[in-house]
Structures are given as C-alpha cells and as structure tokens.
Amino acid sequence: MKAAVLVFPGSNCDRDLKRAFEQAGFSVDMVWHKDTNLPDGVDLVGVPGGFSYGDYLRCGAIAAQSPISRALKAHASRGGYVFGVCNGFQILTETQLLPGALLQNMSTRYICKPVGLRVENTDSAFTSAYEKGAVISVPIAHHEGNYQADPDTLLRLNGEGRVAFRYVENPNGAVEDIAGILSENRRILGMMPHPERASEPLHGGTDGAALFAGLAQALVAA
Amino acid sequence: MRATVTVMLKQGVLDPQGEAVRHALGALGFEGVSAVRQGKVIELDLADGTTEDQIREMCEKLLANTVIESYHIAIS
Numbered sequence: 001m002k003a004a005v006l007v008f009p010g011s012n013c014d015r016d017l018k019r020a021f022e023q024a025g026f027s028v029d030m031v032w033h034k035d036t037n038l039p040d041g042v043d044l045v046g047v048p049g050g051f052s053y054g055d056y057l058r059c060g061a062i063a064a065q066s067p068i069s070r071a072l073k074a075h076a077s078r079g080g081y082v083f084g085v086c087n088g089f090q091i092l093t094e095t096q097l098l099p100g101a102l103l104q105n106m107s108t109r110y111i112c113k114p115v116g117l118r119v120e121n122t123d124s125a126f127t128s129a130y131e132k133g134a135v136i137s138v139p140i141a142h143h144e145g146n147y148q149a150d151p152d153t154l155l156r157l158n159g160e161g162r163v164a165f166r167y168v169e170n171p172n173g174a175v176e177d178i179a180g181i182l183s184e185n186r187r188i189l190g191m192m193p194h195p196e197r198a199s200e201p202l203h204g205g206t207d208g209a210a211l212f213a214g215l216a217q218a219l220v221a222a
Numbered sequence: 223m224r225a226t227v228t229v230m231l232k233q234g235v236l237d238p239q240g241e242a243v244r245h246a247l248g249a250l251g252f253e254g255v256s257a258v259r260q261g262k263v264i265e266l267d268l269a270d271g272t273t274e275d276q277i278r279e280m281c282e283k284l285l286a287n288t289v290i291e292s293y294h295i296a297i298s
Contacts, residue, residue, distance in 0.1 A: 058287055101290040108238045
C-alpha cells in the first residue's frame with residue numbers, strides 16, 4: 001500500500017500525516033508541490049494541514065494551481081483515494097474535487113481545541129472502522145473552517161450520505177454542523193478536524209486512528 | 223493598461239469580518255451603520271490589448287472563488 005503526502009510551502013501537518021499513514025501500514029513518499037507527477041503506484045494521496053503559500057488570496061487557492069495539483073486531480077479522476085485535512089480540505093474545495101467552500105469562522109477567531117464529532121456515515125473506506133452515530137474526539141485548529149455550500153449541494157450531500165462527520169457542538173458556524181464530506185465516488189474525504197493529531201496515546205486521544213486503519217483495511221482488500 | 227478587480231462575498235454569504243467591523247463602528251459611536259461587507263481589491267497591470275474576456279478568465283480560475291464570491295472588473 002503506497003501513500004503520498006503533498007508538501008506545499010507552509011504545510012505544517014505533513015509529517016504528522018505521514019506518521020499516521022505509516023502507523024496504519026502505508027509506505028509513504030513526501031511529494032514537493034513543484035513535482036508534476038506522483039510516485040508510481042500510489043493508492044492514497046494525503047493533502048496536509050498548514051498554511052500553504054501563506055494562505056495568500058484565499059486559503060488553498062494558490063496550492064490548487066500548483067503543478068502537483070494537476071497530478072492530484074488526475075489521480076482522483078482515476079478513482080484514487082485522497083484525504084485532505086484542514087488546509088488540505090480547503091485545497092480540495094479550491095481544486096473543486098469537493099463541493100462548497102470554507103469561510104472564516106463565525107467568531108472571527110482562530111480556534112484550537114478538541115471537539116466532538118459524530119460519525120454520520122460509515123459507508124466509505126475512511127469511516128468504515130467506526131460505528132455509525134459514534135461520537136469521537138478530534139482536535140480542530142483553524143481560522144477558516146466554516147463550511148458553506150448552496151442549498152442544492154447540501155441536498156445532494158445529505159441525500160447521497162456524503163456528510164462523513166458533523167460537529168456535536170458547532171465551533172465555527174459551518175452549515176448543518178458539517179465537519180467533513182465525501183466525494184461522489186466516496187474515495188475523497190475532506191475534513192477540518194485533525195485525526196492525525198489524535199491517533200497515538202501520546203496525543204492524548206486515539207479516536208482518529210480508526211480512520212487510518214479503515215483506509216488501510218479497504219486498500220488491502222482492494 | 224490597468225484592471226481593478228473587486229472581489230466580494232456573494233450576497234447571502236455571511237461575512238463575519240464585515241460584521242465585526244460593523245460592531246466596532248457601533249462601539250465607536252457611529253450610529254446607523256446597518257451592514258458592512260468586506261472584500262478585496264486586486265490591481266492588475268496588463269499588456270495593452272488584454273481583453274476583458276481574458277481578465278474574466280483570470281477571475282474565474284484564480285482571483286475569485288465563484289462558489290462564494292462575486293467579482294467586478296473595471297478597466298482604466
């Protein structure tokens with residue numbers, strides 16, 4: 001099982017994500033934003049958190065235009081798995097691999113704390129190791145995590161069971177408490193909370209580990 | 223030639239920053255400010271002959287996120 005983690009100038013959760021993938025059994029290559037190709041045979045691409053390109057213009061906007069993003073889109077269109085966390089989620093919406101957009105938190109403040117997430121849907125590789133309706137604790141750390149989408153998009157997301165996680169207590173104003181969403185083929189997940197920061201006992205919680213374990217399981221079976 | 227692109231959050235998209243500015247104006251004693259919307263202005267110095275369609279493409283592809291933002295182009 002091969003994973004790649006993209007590294008943009010300003011990424012700061014790339015090594016955390018690499019480690020979480022490795023703990024789940026993936027071999028992981030780090031891929032620089034100027035690269036034009038992903039390593040051969042990559043099953044899963046991680047788009048990490050951080051402040052790619054200093055969040056200039058809009059969070060994720062410049063990263064979405066970088067050379068490696070073209071390779072990312074090609075990987076996604078081949079049916080490859082993609083996992084975007086925090087700034088990675090913002091990048092996935094800017095590349096339009098996921099619908100909607102992330103706006104500034106309603107409080108206008110940066111929020112960094114553990115939050116409760118409800119697992120809304122277990123019908124994906126990312127969520128299959130959880131029980132539907134389970135509440136897990138995962139940290140958030142963002143200033144632009146307020147997910148918004150137009151009513152038609154929300155209708156589709158809900159109707160197709162593509163909301164993976166909702167906040168138990170909404171920290172940022174996200175519409176319908178949405179914390180993470182899946183693509184139409186359920187192989188792309190973007191979420192604001194950081195499961196890679198809650199995947200080992202030393203992190204203070206391990207509720208995020210099942211996400212990586214579930215992914216590994218699905219990819220072994222594939 | 224120069225183009226000035228104004229990017230604003232679409233009507234109906236809540237603008238927490240604008241709302242914070244409105245509150246601050248009220249706290250300073252300015253009454254009657256019923257709404258504040260904050261956006262950004264991007265100035266482009268362009269080769270002569272650049273068409274409005276090309277600028278529009280720049281807006282669609284990068285300068286604005288049309289999911290949440292609208293843009294206005296002024297050429298001078």
